[in-house]
Amino acid sequence: MIGQVVLNSNIMSVNLGLGVVLVVQDGVAKVSGLIGVRSGELVKFKKCGVDGIVIGLLKDSVSVTILGSDREVQQGELVERLYEVVKVPVGYELLGRVVDGIGNQADNKELPIELMEKALVEVKAPGVITRQPVREPLATGILALDSIVPVGRGQRQLIIGDRQTGKTVVALDTIINQRTNQRPVICVYVAIGQKRSTVSQIAARLKQEGAAPYTIIVAATASESAALQYLAPYTATAIAE
Known part of the structure; x- marks a missing residue:
């Protein structure tokens, strides 16, 4: 399931600047597919409308701290780059x-x-x-x-x-x-x-x-x-x- 999500997110992110939430834990979401995103950049979780800040860059994913309740963010939710900092x-x-x-x-x-x-x-x-x-x-x-x-x-x-x-x-x-x-x-x-x-x-x-x-x-x-x-x-x- 997660492998399929990663594959789909990589295809979407090339053209749309989108990623997909893989895991949410302790106020931090692990997101795949945000190619080219920078540390400190703002992103938005599309379904719930909550903003987040990129705090960690990994090889295949990024860590995003959630500026709101992490209960609103779900696995598989789309994440959009906002191309700006806080x-x-x-x-x-x-x-x-x-x-x-x-x-x-x-x-x-x-x-x-x-x-x-x-x-x-x-x-x-x-x-x-x-x-x-x-x-x-x-x-x-x-x-x-x-x-x-x-x-x-x-x-x-x-x-x-x-x-x-x-x-x-x-x-x-x-x-x-x-x-x-x-x-x-x-x-x-x-x-x-x-x-x-x-x-x-x-x-x-x-x-x-x-x-x-x-x-x-x-x-x-x-x-x-x-x-x-x-x-x-x-x-x-x-x-x-």
């Missing part, structure tokens, strides 16, 4: 919004994605020489932090600690404190592996405190695929940059 919508239209790990709307508001500029998710980070120097502080609103270990605008800062020690509180307080500026710093909050209820509470608090108009939330919750959780920080960085 891009996410960016722009000021995202302010005050909640999006998922690849930039699709995750709240109840319409998002004009087709009208927005799109940016590559995976790009080479700028070198130290080309970055702007850190010259002004980023006030967190927490007196102890601002006086003892001040954070510079443009500086990387790691908040580390055990569970339930207030790491999220520090991040949210820093976002909320930006409203005191005449031109608030645009903030991007990334929630990876958290419960949907927790993300809803964070969004509600930011709205209540008046911080939503300059904040974007990128949420890849615990119920979403590992691929979306993996892409979420890259998506957030692309949006921020």
